[in-house]
Amino acid sequence: MDAALQQLITMSNRLGDPALDYVILAEGNTSARADPHSFWVKASGTELRTIDANGFVRVSFPGVLEMLQSAAMTDEQIRVRLSDAKVDPLTGRGAAPADGVQPSVETVLHAICLSLEGVNFVAHTHPTAINALTCSAAFETAVSGRLFPDEIVLCGPAPVVVPYTDPGLPLARKVKELAHRHLDEHGEAPRVILMQNHGLIALGQSAQQVENITAMAVKTARVLIGAYALGGPHFMTLAAVARIHTRSDELYRRKLLGE
DSSP, rough: OOOOHHEEEEEEEEOGGGGOSSSTTTTEEEEEEEEETTEEEEEETTTTTOOOOGGGEEEEEHHHHHHOSSOOOOHHHHHHHHHHHHOOOOTTSSSSSOOOOOOTTHHHHHHHHHHTTTTOOOEEEEOOHHHHHHHTTTTHHHHHSSSHHHHHHOSSSSSSOOOOOOOOHHHHHHHHHHHHHHHHHHOOSSEEEEETTTEEEESSSSHHHHHHHHHHHHHHHHHHHHHHEEEEEEOOOOOOOOOOOOHHHHHHHHHHOOO
């Protein structure tokens, strides 16, 4: 089995553990770069908790990303184009297999994230603690600062914050715009994307890093909710955040944690 696919299956099963409360039923989707030309993505309607190799589809980066050039597409047109983007699961090239498995509606979003430098694995989940923030009136204010050093080490200096956007192509276009703005401002790809009234995306070099980022983002959400119960969050200064983000000992620890 493709090594990236095996790691993706293991990561997905762990993220789908009901005890973690990250997803239920068919919520969420995951992906992994297979090679420079193609990637694996969760099939529509499958469950992270029990997913195996049959629950993933290998698709072409060019075949998916070219959909962004279309001014407008119907849901049916998107479904057909995603199906056409499927490639041979063994070679990552050639005609799409006629297996009837449909790539997730968020496949374009995953293609954009995996196209960012240093990103090999992506997980989109709907943790209850995260959604308590993304669905709140205070969402943008609540995630406008960093609270503690380990949050910075795992999740980076700042998240990408996405206003509510219709899932599919509109959301993919918005994430692309804001992810590249983050890259310009911070000199690196984001590790956390928070989507209003929707959920979390964790981006990492390795499957383990994506798991770590997801866990820390959920802890941060719980800390934030607790902080608001005690008068509101006390955010770290920008100077303090920059110091933690660039300290050599923290960079070393980050590598040990799976980057």
